[in-house]
Amino acid sequence: MTLSYIHRDHHELSDAEFVRLKHECLKARDVSYSPYSKFRVGCCIITSTNEFISGANVENASYGAGVCAERTTICKAVLQGYKTYKAIAISSDSNQPISPCGICRQFIREFAPNIPVFMFDSNGDQYIKCYLEDLLPLSFGPENLGIDPRLV
Ligand SMILES: O=c1ccn([C@H]2C[C@H](O)[C@@H](CO)O2)c(=O)[nH]1
Numbered sequence: 001m002t003l004s005y006i007h008r009d010h011h012e013l014s015d016a017e018f019v020r021l022k023h024e025c026l027k028a029r030d031v032s033y034s035p036y037s038k039f040r041v042g043c044c045i046i047t048s049t050n051e052f053i054s055g056a057n058v059e060n061a062s063y064g065a066g067v068c069a070e071r072t073t074i075c076k077a078v079l080q081g082y083k084t085y086k087a088i089a090i091s092s093d094s095n096q097p098i099s100p101c102g103i104c105r106q107f108i109r110e111f112a113p114n115i116p117v118f119m120f121d122s123n124g125d126q127y128i129k130c131y132l133e134d135l136l137p138l139s140f141g142p143e144n145l146g147i148d149p150r151l152v
Pocket residue numbers: 034037039040041056057058059066067068069070090098099100101104
């Protein structure tokens with residue numbers, strides 16, 4: 001299990017990438033549409049070609065139709081042509097880092113089987129970093145169906 005709390009070793013990313021990832025992830029909360037839960041979540045991903053793409057949760061009067069920040073962000077990236085990622089970050093207004101729900105773990109897994117997941121508290125002072133494989137062990141993915149998402 002690779003799980004670490006409140007630390008400084010964001011080794012896959014440069015310091016500049018980490019700072020930007022955090023900033024864009026926190027800023028993304030501003031576009032959250034969450035009038036029902038009033039729980040704003042922001043997300044940012046860095047694509048394998050170093051684009052930063054952000055999103056937020058979008059809720060619905062039919063509550064179950066709401067979409068989490070992680071999935072709006074990934075959909076945005078895919079629709080812009082980016083299907084492989086090197087990091088994902090999420091934040092909310094909670095003073096504790098929050099972690100992606102089960103559906104989002106599966107959604108991330110489709111395009112990024114084992115990227116680092118950074119979970120920030122509301123002001124970005126503290127974060128948890130772990131890997132997707134730890135959040136979703138023994139996962140099912142496109143390879144099991146003979147598909148390579150990069151080639152689709
Ligand atoms: O990791 C998470 C957890 C929750 N939410 C959203 C879903 C809903 O809009 C609100 C409350 O659950 O937060 C996310 O976007 N990502």
